[in-house]
Amino acid sequence: MPTVVFHKNGEIYRDEVKDNTNLVVRAGIKQFPFPHLKYSCGMGKCATCTCKILSGAEHLAAPNWKEKKQLGEKLDQGYRLACQLWIHQDIELMQE
Numbered sequence: 001m002p003t004v005v006f007h008k009n010g011e012i013y014r015d016e017v018k019d020n021t022n023l024v025v026r027a028g029i030k031q032f033p034f035p036h037l038k039y040s041c042g043m044g045k046c047a048t049c050t051c052k053i054l055s056g057a058e059h060l061a062a063p064n065w066k067e068k069k070q071l072g073e074k075l076d077q078g079y080r081l082a083c084q085l086w087i088h089q090d091i092e093l094m095q096e
């Protein structure tokens with residue numbers, strides 16, 4: 001099971017999730033890391049869920065067109081849209 005380490009407001013939340021987990025979906029059903037993960041549309045349209053990937057980015061699928069449109073050059077700085085990520089491996093991420 002992948003371990004998710006989530007940094008938010010100076011706190012660090014750590015939990016295991018099932019393979020193929022979407023963190024925005026889990027926040028929506030009030031599972032980890034609810035209520036800490038900020039999100040809105042869940043569809044890659046608003047960028048509210050933007051997170052910086054601190055480790056494990058190499059295990060994520062390549063950014064899709066929605067992430068490219070919303071994040072632009074922030075993708076090169078390690079940012080992704082949490083609502084567009086399905087977690088298969090350990091990951092550490094931060095939301096500002």
Ligand code: FES
Pocket residue numbers: 024039040041042043044045046047048049050081082083084
């Ligand atoms: S929640 Fe809107 S882009 Fe992810």
